[in-house]
Amino acid sequence: MKIGVYFCNCGTNIKDKIDPERVREKTPADAHFKTVDFLCSEDGKAFLESDIKENGVERVVISACSPREHENTFMRVLSKAGINPYLMQMVNAREQIAWVTDDKEKAVSKAARYINAAIKRIALHDPLEKKEIDVSQDALIIGAGPAGLKAALSLAEAGRKVVIVEKTPVIGGMPVRYEELFPNMECGPCMLEPLMGEILHGEYSENIELLTLSEVVEVVGSYGNFTVKIKRRPRCVDIHKCIGCAECIEPCPVSAKNEFNCGLNERKAISFPFAGALPNAPFIDDGVCLRAKGDECNLCKNACPVEDAILFDDKESVVERNVGAIVIAIGSDIYDCRNIPNLGLGAIDGIYTAVEFERIIASNGPTDGEIKMPDGEPPKSIAIIHCVGSLDERHKGYCSGICCGYAFKFNHIISKKLPDAKIYHLYKELVIPGKEEFSLYRRAQDNMNSFFIRYRNIDDLEIADRQGKKIIRNKTLPAEAGSIESDMVILCPAVVPSDKSAELSRIFEAPLDRFGFFEELHNRMDSAQSKIRGIYLAGTCQSPMDIQKAMNQGMAAAGYILSGLAAGRKLEISPVTAVVDADRCSGCGVCISVCPYKAISFDAEKEVSVVNEVLCQGCGTCVSACPSGVIKGNHFTNEEILAEIAEVLQ
Amino acid sequence: MKAEVRSQKSEVRSEGSFEPKIVGFLCNWCSYAGADKAGTAQSAYPSNINVIRVMCSGRVDPQFVMKAFENGADGVIILACHPGDCHYKEGNYRAVQRYRMLLRLLEQMGIVKERCRFDYVSAGEGDKFVKIITEMVETVRGLGPLKTKTAQTV
Numbered sequence: 001m002k003i004g005v006y007f008c009n010c011g012t013n014i015k016d017k018i019d020p021e022r023v024r025e026k027t028p029a030d031a032h033f034k035t036v037d038f039l040c041s042e043d044g045k046a047f048l049e050s051d052i053k054e055n056g057v058e059r060v061v062i063s064a065c066s067p068r069e070h071e072n073t074f075m076r077v078l079s080k081a082g083i084n085p086y087l088m089q090m091v092n093a094r095e096q097i098a099w100v101t102d103d104k105e106k107a108v109s110k111a112a113r114y115i116n117a118a119i120k121r122i123a124l125h126d127p128l129e130k131k132e133i134d135v136s137q138d139a140l141i142i143g144a145g146p147a148g149l150k151a152a153l154s155l156a157e158a159g160r161k162v163v164i165v166e167k168t169p170v171i172g173g174m175p176v177r178y179e180e181l182f183p184n185m186e187c188g189p190c191m192l193e194p195l196m197g198e199i200l201h202g203e204y205s206e207n208i209e210l211l212t213l214s215e216v217v218e219v220v221g222s223y224g225n226f227t228v229k230i231k232r233r234p235r236c237v238d239i240h241k242c243i244g245c246a247e248c249i250e251p252c253p254v255s256a257k258n259e260f261n262c263g264l265n266e267r268k269a270i271s272f273p274f275a276g277a278l279p280n281a282p283f284i285d286d287g288v289c290l291r292a293k294g295d296e297c298n299l300c301k302n303a304c305p306v307e308d309a310i311l312f313d314d315k316e317s318v319v320e321r322n323v324g325a326i327v328i329a330i331g332s333d334i335y336d337c338r339n340i341p342n343l344g345l346g347a348i349d350g351i352y353t354a355v356e357f358e359r360i361i362a363s364n365g366p367t368d369g370e371i372k373m374p375d376g377e378p379p380k381s382i383a384i385i386h387c388v389g390s391l392d393e394r395h396k397g398y399c400s401g402i403c404c405g406y407a408f409k410f411n412h413i414i415s416k417k418l419p420d421a422k423i424y425h426l427y428k429e430l431v432i433p434g435k436e437e438f439s440l441y442r443r444a445q446d447n448m449n450s451f452f453i454r455y456r457n458i459d460d461l462e463i464a465d466r467q468g469k470k471i472i473r474n475k476t477l478p479a480e481a482g483s484i485e486s487d488m489v490i491l492c493p494a495v496v497p498s499d500k501s502a503e504l505s506r507i508f509e510a511p512l513d514r515f516g517f518f519e520e521l522h523n524r525m526d527s528a529q530s531k532i533r534g535i536y537l538a539g540t541c542q543s544p545m546d547i548q549k550a551m552n553q554g555m556a557a558a559g560y561i562l563s564g565l566a567a568g569r570k571l572e573i574s575p576v577t578a579v580v581d582a583d584r585c586s587g588c589g590v591c592i593s594v595c596p597y598k599a600i601s602f603d604a605e606k607e608v609s610v611v612n613e614v615l616c617q618g619c620g621t622c623v624s625a626c627p628s629g630v631i632k633g634n635h636f637t638n639e640e641i642l643a644e645i646a647e648v649l650q
Numbered sequence: 651m652k653a654e655v656r657s658q659k660s661e662v663r664s665e666g667s668f669e670p671k672i673v674g675f676l677c678n679w680c681s682y683a684g685a686d687k688a689g690t691a692q693s694a695y696p697s698n699i700n701v702i703r704v705m706c707s708g709r710v711d712p713q714f715v716m717k718a719f720e721n722g723a724d725g726v727i728i729l730a731c732h733p734g735d736c737h738y739k740e741g742n743y744r745a746v747q748r749y750r751m752l753l754r755l756l757e758q759m760g761i762v763k764e765r766c767r768f769d770y771v772s773a774g775e776g777d778k779f780v781k782i783i784t785e786m787v788e789t790v791r792g793l794g795p796l797k798t799k800t801a802q803t804v
Contacts, residue, residue, distance in 0.1 A: 066682075066686045066689070067703070068678070068682070068683060068686060092686070092689075092701070092703075094689065095685070095686040095688075095689025095690060096685055096686065096689055096701060097697070099689040099690070099692045100688055100689050100692070100693065100694050100695055100780075101694060101697045102694045103697065106697040107697065109697070110697045110700075113700065114700075117700075531739065576705075594708075594744055596738055596739035596740050596741070597738075597739075617738060618705055619705055619706035619708055619709065619737075619738035619741050620704065620705055620706055620708065620709030620741075621706060621708030621709065621738065621740075621741045621744050623709060623711070624708065624709055624710060624711035624712075624744075624748070625744065633709060636704060636705060636709060638711065638713070641702060641704070641714060642713075642714065642717050644702055645673060645702060645714060645717050645718050645721060645723075646717070646721045648673065648700040648702070649671055649673065649700065649718065649721045649722045649723055
């Protein structure tokens with residue numbers, strides 16, 4: 001085996017401290033030892049390539065800078081020279097010897113030790129081959145809120161097929177239900193409609209398949225090749241045939257509470273979630289419809305002017321789709337304020353959560369946008385309680401980040417609709433970062449009818465009902481400090497993980513963080529990527545965030561998919577992975593428990609562990625955990641490392 | 651244990667200068683990068699350290715440490731990413747678990763725990779790397795050579 005040792009002088013950086021001739025004397029005489037001034041330069045690389053070829057060098061030791069800098073550079077040269085790039089070992093003679101060793105003689109000895117160890121090591125190297133696998137470039141998006149739609153449209157525009165799975169009958173997520181949005185007081189539906197229009201009927205909408213009333217129930221495979229099973233509940237209305245005329249709604253004889261208006265009004269068994277909801281087609285609620293109970297009611301179908309738009313025989317079904325990547329954009333939920341009973345939600349009339357209040361002020365909401373009390377009268381005073389469940393270790397320790405923004409939006413809307421109403425802000429902290437967000441707070445401050453009261457602890461507040469008036473008292477203050485009297489109370493609850501997060505986490509094996517949000521691969525660097533390769537995160541399923549950030553994450557997720565599953569390219573798999581020797585594996589499963597990437601599974605038939613090469617990142621934790629010693633860590637095998645240890649100590 | 655340390659110290663004095671051999675297992679992403687950082691800053695440290703690069707501290711098999719002692723190392727150091735910073739999420743936690751177990755094993759073999767150190771060095775902590783290596787070399791120099799008799803029984 002002919003071993004080439006290429007000693008880079010790095011100009012004078014290495015040579016001045018480590019005399020190459022002295023090193024050569026201390027290395028095996030049969031090694032092909034060459035000195036180069038700048039090995040990473042174009043001349044240097046050309047020399048390396050031709051020297052390997054001309055001298056029939058089979059394995060290469062490069063003594064130069066840190067492998068973190070130029071390992072890939074020299075691996076490419078080896079490939080060009082026609083030898084396997086993994087038959088190379090670098091010696092970090094610059095950063096870890098020349099630059100840090102005062103004594104020249106000691107530097108020479110250390111360099112020789114490292115080079116000799118590398119020579120011993122590469123003799124054991126395996127020629128490893130990168131694998132390429134066929135992948136699907138298509139994507140599945142779960143959740144049709146702003147983040148999911150943004151990701152879907154970006155991918156569709158790039159020519160990718162996209163499947164959107166949405167559990168409700170409507171797209172647009174939460175903001176489409178909000179009349180106006182902070183900080184610019186833009187109308188929610190108006191802002192989202194162009195995006196939703198593109199998704200449904202735009203130039204690239206042919207690339208998008210929208211599955212409403214659908215949920216993912218099972219996933220197999222991994223990055224590049226996922227097979228996803230989706231359960232579709234019957235909508236009983238063909239969204240492509242329906243013209244959205246709403247003729248079917250009026251004749252329907254049964255009603256139920258409208259969950260899209262937080263149960264504040266009723267809807268029919270066949271209904272639109274709210275006026276303007278997209279796709280522009282109603283749905284039949286099979287929990288309410290008389291037909292589901294066995295009746296032969298045909299009133300909606302009779303009223304429908306389009307043939308076969310209403311499909312009574314639509315049944316629950318499970319469909320399967322193959323995709324290369326998945327974006328989780330299921331959004332979030334709000335904290336259940338009944339966990340703080342002193343605030344009276346559910347016990348006292350006229351106390352609303354912020355989401356309920358959003359629907360109250362929406363022109364397509366239960367009160368047509370009028371702010372009024374249950375008795376129909378407009379409130380003379382409204383108290384907005386911030387930080388309900390946020391910034392409190394007994395509830396949710398984090399700041400939800402969006403509440404102050406919308407609370408001051410409420411302030412602005414209330415003062416427009418009810419100019420004489422007094423508005424009280426009870427807050428623990430005010431958090432309003434961003435270049436635009438402060439303007440609404442300014443307006444509230446300048447408003448003579450707006451009052452700001454800080455509280456220390458949510459438990460200090462107690463809301464009692466006195467003949468329809470809500471009396472808000474701070475228990476820690478003396479009685480003479482007085483209390484606030486308010487007709488209406490709005491609670492700003494913490495943003496919490498969706499109740500679907502845990503189930504999806506289980507299906508995808510994508511872990512949740514300590515709060516129950518999806519855990520990102522890296523909190524700053526890769527917040528739109530889950531811990532599982534090929535599964536991306538967008539929007540508030542990852543963390544509380546506003547629409548701007550959610551949209552950006554949608555784009556980020558699309559970007560990961562477009563660059564990771566590039567069109568016309570196969571997925572390259574690094575050969576530096578763990579490999580289980582199936583003949584000797586005892587099937588104890590220790591490796592499965594230590595793998596941080598869920599890359600190892602158990603083959604129940606053969607009773608052995610199996611490493612998924614796509615998911616394995618080559619950390620080697622399983623290799624050292626295996627009690628039988630039958631997992632090989634490619635490129636960092638026990639033999640290679642032990643040879644290096646032995647030689648470096650000579 | 652203290653008695654053993656003292657006796658080794660006296661041995662060193664009689665022998666004169668003793669250059670300990672130290673093997674260091676450094677994870678690629680944090681501590682190896684930290685060592686590179688010390689290089690870029692040109693902060694000198696003793697050349698007694700022999701670095702073995704592994705991708706993750708979780709790859710450091712206790713048998714590597716045993717082999718190092720068997721092959722003549724007077725000290726071994728394992729450096730990992732700080733808790734929570736592991737490039738592979740949690741390999742450093744595995745490493746520290748194994749290290750604790752390893753210490754008990756080494757103690758039974760008569761190798762004092764000062765000869766095997768575990769620490770955290772981030773990619774930016776070049777200075778900390780220099781300090782740890784300098785300390786380690788001094789500590790092991792003070793302990794004297796690892797007795798070959800002990801090493802043979804490994």
